[in-house]
Every structure is written in C-alpha cells, then in structure tokens.
Amino acid sequence: MKRCLILTTALLLMSASSTLAREDKAERWFDRLDTNKDAVITQAEMEARGAERFARIDANGDGMISPQEFSVRAKAHFTRADKDGNGEITKQEFIAAKEQWRKKHEQAQ
Numbered sequence: 581m582k583r584c585l586i587l588t589t590a591l592l593l594m595s596a597s598s599t600l601a602r603e604d605k606a607e608r609w610f611d612r613l614d615t616n617k618d619a620v621i622t623q624a625e626m627e628a629r630g631a632e633r634f635a636r637i638d639a640n641g642d643g644m645i646s647p648q649e650f651s652v653r654a655k656a657h658f659t660r661a662d663k664d665g666n667g668e669i670t671k672q673e674f675i676a677a678k679e680q681w682r683k684k685h686e687q688a689q
C-alpha cells in the first residue's frame with residue numbers, strides 16, 4: 581500500500597512537469613535519485629528518496645499515511661494553485677501553478 585502510494589505520488593509529480601523535454605526530465609529525475617552521483621541508482625537510493633517523500637506527507641510521523649494526511653497534502657496543493665481563492669482552479673491558475681512548481685524544482689537542483 582505504502583509503495584503504491586509513493587509510486588502514485590511520484591507519477592503525479594512527474595506528470596506535473598510535462599513542460600520539460602522528456603529526456604531532460606528523465607535526466608533530472610535520475611540525477612535527483614542518484615544521491616552519491618556515481619551514475620547508478622541503487623535500491624537504497626530509490627528507497628531513500630521514497631522515504632523522504634513519504635515522511636513529508638506523514639504529518640504525525642507514525643509511519644503511515646492516513647486518508648486525512650493525504651487529503652491535507654492535496655488540499656495544500658489546491659490552495660496554492662487557487663490564486664484568487666474562489667475554490668476553483670481555472671486553466672490559467674493550473675498552468676501558473678505548474679509553472680511555479682517547475683521553477684521551484686529547478687531551483688532546488
């Protein structure tokens with residue numbers, strides 16, 4: 581279940597950055613996972629990355645993501661994207677949020 585959730589989250593995050601060229605995206609994704617920069621991704625590196633992401637969502641740190649914790653996370657994303665706070669995300673707001681997310685992650689490189 582945990583792995584499934586991590587995978588789903590990873591896929592969501594990957595699809596959110598679809599404006600980047602596919603190869604460029606794959607390269608960045610690889611670089612981010614390859615924490616010791618030896619050009620290979622070990623299972624430990626993969627798991628470390630997943631654990632980090634998991635820990636960010638697991639607000640009370642009990643090692644499980646409850647539906648509430650997951651929806652808190654989703655709600656935070658929604659609130660951030662909904663610039664005018666009217667409870668709806670327009671296409672413009674969505675595109676702007678995606679762009680913002682992409683820039684944030686590029687800076688984090």
Ligand SMILES: [Ca+2]
Binds near residue numbers: 615617618619
């Ligand atoms: Ca490595």
Ligand SMILES: [Ca+2]
Binds near residue numbers: 638639640644645646
């Ligand atoms: Ca929890």
Ligand SMILES: [Ca+2]
Binds near residue numbers: 662664668673
């Ligand atoms: Ca709005």
